[in-house]
Amino acid sequence: MSESVVNGSYKLGEVSIDLTVRGSGPALLFLHPEIGIETDAPLIDALAREWQVHVPAHPGFGGSELPRWMSEVDDLAYFYLDYLAAQNIERAVVVGSSFGGWIAAEMAIRSCERISHLVLAGAAGIKVADREHRDFVDMFTVSMAELNALSYEDPMLARRDIRELDEAALTQLHRNREATGLFAWSPYMHHPKLRQRLHRIVAPTLVLWGSNDRIVSADYGRAWCAGIPGAQFDQIANSGHYPHIEQPASFAARVTAFAKA
Amino acid sequence: MNIMMFHLMPYADLDLVEADQYPASWATLPNYLYDPEKGHKLYNRYLDELTYAETLGFDGVCVNEHHQTAYGIMPSPVVMAAALSQRIKHAKIAILGNALPLRDHPLTLAEEHSMIDNITGGRLISGFVRGIGAEYHSFGANPTTSLERFREAHDLIIRAWTQPGPFEFHSKYYHFEYVNVWPRPYQRPHPPIWIPSQGSRETVEFASHPTRKYTYLQTFSPIVSVAKNLKLYKQLAHEQGYSAAASQLGWATPVYVGETDESAFAQCSEHYENFRNHFLGKMPLEMLMPPGYTSRESAKAIVAAKSAAHEKVDTRRAHQLGMMTCGSIATVTERLVGYMREIGFGNLLTMMQFGTLPAELTRRSMERFAEGVMPALRKAAREMQEDSARECHV
Numbered sequence: 136m137s138e139s140v141v142n143g144s145y146k147l148g149e150v151s152i153d154l155t156v157r158g159s160g161p162a163l164l165f166l167h168p169e170i171g172i173e174t175d176a177p178l179i180d181a182l183a184r185e186w187q188v189h190v191p192a193h194p195g196f197g198g199s200e201l202p203r204w205m206s207e208v209d210d211l212a213y214f215y216l217d218y219l220a221a222q223n224i225e226r227a228v229v230v231g232s233s234f235g236g237w238i239a240a241e242m243a244i245r246s247c248e249r250i251s252h253l254v255l256a257g258a259a260g261i262k263v264a265d266r267e268h269r270d271f272v273d274m275f276t277v278s279m280a281e282l283n284a285l286s287y288e289d290p291m292l293a294r295r296d297i298r299e300l301d302e303a304a305l306t307q308l309h310r311n312r313e314a315t316g317l318f319a320w321s322p323y324m325h326h327p328k329l330r331q332r333l334h335r336i337v338a339p340t341l342v343l344w345g346s347n348d349r350i351v352s353a354d355y356g357r358a359w360c361a362g363i364p365g366a367q368f369d370q371i372a373n374s375g376h377y378p379h380i381e382q383p384a385s386f387a388a389r390v391t392a393f394a395k396a
Numbered sequence: 397m398n399i400m401m402f403h404l405m406p407y408a409d410l411d412l413v414e415a416d417q418y419p420a421s422w423a424t425l426p427n428y429l430y431d432p433e434k435g436h437k438l439y440n441r442y443l444d445e446l447t448y449a450e451t452l453g454f455d456g457v458c459v460n461e462h463h464q465t466a467y468g469i470m471p472s473p474v475v476m477a478a479a480l481s482q483r484i485k486h487a488k489i490a491i492l493g494n495a496l497p498l499r500d501h502p503l504t505l506a507e508e509h510s511m512i513d514n515i516t517g518g519r520l521i522s523g524f525v526r527g528i529g530a531e532y533h534s535f536g537a538n539p540t541t542s543l544e545r546f547r548e549a550h551d552l553i554i555r556a557w558t559q560p561g562p563f564e565f566h567s568k569y570y571h572f573e574y575v576n577v578w579p580r581p582y583q584r585p586h587p588p589i590w591i592p593s594q595g596s597r598e599t600v601e602f603a604s605h606p607t608r609k610y611t612y613l614q615t616f617s618p619i620v621s622v623a624k625n626l627k628l629y630k631q632l633a634h635e636q637g638y639s640a641a642a643s644q645l646g647w648a649t650p651v652y653v654g655e656t657d658e659s660a661f662a663q664c665s666e667h668y669e670n671f672r673n674h675f676l677g678k679m680p681l682e683m684l685m686p687p688g689y690t691s692r693e694s695a696k697a698i699v700a701a702k703s704a705a706h707e708k709v710d711t712r713r714a715h716q717l718g719m720m721t722c723g724s725i726a727t728v729t730e731r732l733v734g735y736m737r738e739i740g741f742g743n744l745l746t747m748m749q750f751g752t753l754p755a756e757l758t759r760r761s762m763e764r765f766a767e768g769v770m771p772a773l774r775k776a777a778r779e780m781q782e783d784s785a786r787e788c789h790v
Contacts, residue, residue: 206541275533275682275683275686275687276420276423276424276533276680276682276683277680277682278680278681278682279682305696306692306696309687309692309695309696310692312687313540313687313688313692315687316538316539316540316686316687316688317538317540317541317687317688320532320536320538320539320540320686321536321537321538323536
């Protein structure tokens with residue numbers, strides 16, 4: 136595929152979303168976490184050296200529209216399966232972080248026809264702990280300062296203060312929280328039946344975890360591996376819940392090594 | 397003029413020092429802090445206070461719904477309304493309100509309110525609210541769909557009360573093959589609907605709409621915002637071609653009447669401040685305002701001005717701002733009559749017990765209010781009515 140750079144909006148059916156496409160090579164779809172993604176994220180450049188990277192903002196997140204009828208993660212999974220078809224992408228590496236990992240897994244249980252490899256990084260979506268314990272820190276009850284402190288190992292990132300955000304960034308932050316609430320409030324950050332359906336994932340799968348994830352434990356990552364046939368587990372050093380933000384170079388290298396092996 | 401007594405029924409025996417160790421006074425405040433022996437006494441004391449309100453001449457009593465907090469121990473106001481229905485023989489009983497979107501089966505509310513309306517022979521006032529933000533954590537209810545669910549549940553309940561059953565109802569969130577409420581409400585077409593709110597334009601628009609004309613109640617706010625929202629109601633009514641009656645406007649506020657201004661403040665300050673700062677007070681903003689619960693603009697503004705919500709308010713300041721009213725009979729009368737003349741509300745909901753205010757002080761304040769303040773308010777309301785009737789004839 137030829138070199139291409141897209142920065143702007145993209146319309147699929149009735150839904151207009153923000154989309155960044157960068158780099159050349161085989162297609163890679165990156166599904167961002169609950170906190171969204173910035174279009175100048177170092178991860179995108181790191182991946183674009185080997186891949187044609189597609190980075191949409193999910194419906195309801197960033198600057199993307201939210202159609203009134205969307206309310207569940209399967210709506211997003213079908214949306215991205217349609218996206219791959221609409222873009223004529225025959226085989227894509229699908230990488231999802233946290234909430235985006237949940238969308239990626241919901242895509243893969245429906246169809247791996249267009250998914251060459253699946254990478255789940257700190258992925259939400261399954262229920263592992265017993266009924267009286269939550270797997271995932273309740274992002275809606277802790278203060279934003281505390282949430283940042285829990286999310287990152289890097290103290291610079293951990294101390295970010297939302298009061299320093301500009302107006303546009305603050306709007307996006309609130310849209311991201313609202314959309315996460317819509318899709319993941321209850322059951323919180325999981326679909327009760329997803330775990331029973333993981334056997335349907337036939338794409339080679341890598342489960343990646345930050346070495347110091349305090350939002351969701353590495354054991355939860357291992358539970359993904361137990362459910363997905365042949366899935367591998369690996370950790371990224373010096374990182375909390377979002378290794379693609381804290382260690383973009385090693386994250387990209389690990390994804391590339393896995394998907395090109 | 398409707399003068400009601402509103403009760404939150406706080407868990408007044410809360411160990412404030414112990415409770416202060418926890419980050420929130422809602423949703424996650426551990427329930428070991430609740431002692432059922434003390435709770436037993438409090439429930440019955442509060443029922444006695446509301447019963448006494450009828451004896452003293454209040455037109456009605458009001459209960460409401462809150463969950464997992466010492467702020468109010470009425471997770472089901474319907475239970476309290478049922479208990480009151482056997483004690484209160486003539487006054488109105490207002491449920492202000494039940495939180496519609498917290499429920500997957502709003503028809504249960506249509507049934508329960510209808511039962512109370514039948515038992516009391518039509519003395520129920522039915523209040524509809526969304527519940528406060530923290531309650532979406534307590535109930536696992538999705539705050540981002542709360543407004544839509546409120547509107548749908550409202551439509552379902554009103555239809556269930558007014559439209560012959562059985563009928564089908566399939567909305568986005570609620571699915572019923574057979575809506576057919578037994579018993580039907582005693583009042584025709586249905587009990588009066590009151591909408592309590594801290595004040596949002598959307599809520600005022602909803603209540604004032606000509607197809608509804610619901611009584612809008614501004615709760616626990618500085619008087620400027622009471623005046624602003626009730627004025628907005630009248631203005632919206634006017635724009636839609638009708639004139640809002642005083643009975644469509646209400647104000648709910650803490651009141652304490654002492655022998656003198658000095659003794660009133662001395663007696664109630666600590667208890668009012670406990671209400672503000674310990675019972676209502678402590679909540680991380682993220683918990684108070686779950687995503688989507690308020691409009692994005694107000695969420696942004698509140699998060700940006702983070703410190704404001706945590707500001708501690710003392711009683712004198714609260715009195716100055718008109719968030720509460722405290723003083724001698726003369727002071728309280730002058731203020732309430734003044735506000736009524738200025739703002740024109742036809743419903744005054746006095747919260748005569750708040751925070752840790754003990755039984756004796758509550759009763760003495762209620763008595764002074766009933767003897768000294770209530771007659772003056774009624775007289776002023778009559779005069780206002782006569783004046784406006786005269787204007788109409790001219």
